[in-house]
Amino acid sequence: MDANIALPAALIGDPARAAILSALCDGRTEPASALAYAARISAQSASNHLVKLTEGGLLKVENQGRHRYYRLASPHVAMVIEALANLAPPIRSLATPLSREARSLRFGRSCYDHLAGRLGIAVTARLEAVGHLNLVDDDAKHYAVSEAGRHWLKALGIELAALTPSSRGLARRCLDWTERRHHLAGPLGRALLSRFLELGWLQRDCGSRAVSVTGAGAAGLLRTLELDVRELDDLAPVRDAS
DSSP: OOOOTHHHHHHHHSHHHHHHHHHTTTSOOEEHHHHHHHHTOOHHHHHHHHHHHHHTTSEEEEEETTEEEEEESSHHHHHHHHHHHHHSOOOGGGTSOOSHHHHHHHHOEEETTEEEHHHHHHHHHHHHHTTSEEEOTTOSSBEEEOHHHHHHHHHHTOOGGGSOOBTTBSSEEEEOTTTSSEEEEHHHHHHHHHHHHHTTSEEEOTTSSBEEEBHHHHHHHHHHHOOOGGGGOSSSOOBOOO
16 A cells, blocks of 8 residues: 555644654754744644644653653654755745855755755765765665775764664765755764764854854864865854854
């Protein structure tokens, strides 16, 4: 029997529910009040939508005392949201984003558990250019890590042997919905974003999926990948490490 894709599609198709799911696409867990604010709806309306999303298997809820916190049921939900964003008509404002939030998201953001936006694309492009990542023969979706790439990752603090490949492999390409170009995803993409955050090279923006580059990160990316983040344009400034 074919999967009934109409059911999750109907849940995602509502603008308010789509906004709620998008707000959780960086893997965070949020209370209903924050999700109501993100979707610009009332608390009562948010509660109704959250029940439908939870019963439909797209969200999971965690109880902490009297409070309930919601998160995506699995990374597959985030992948669907990002894929739908790629199918949607281009947003005219993306050419010259006016708001600070739009500029920050386009410059760099977390795509559930990996780095996206212009920064994610630039890092991936440099990893390819220097030969650390190579596309698998006859496969435009998956990467193989070269020996030089293994040494680079180890120097950064990532042991490739410690990563567990998913059903889709260790490193894959993910199409960026704002730039229509590929960034690195999969367990390796997750490990790289996590390590950049641990090193203090990147900093999450409070209440947003956006990430910004610290002074230490700008220096580190320039030293290890010859990537000058200032050349990505002025969508988002480099933050002082303090």
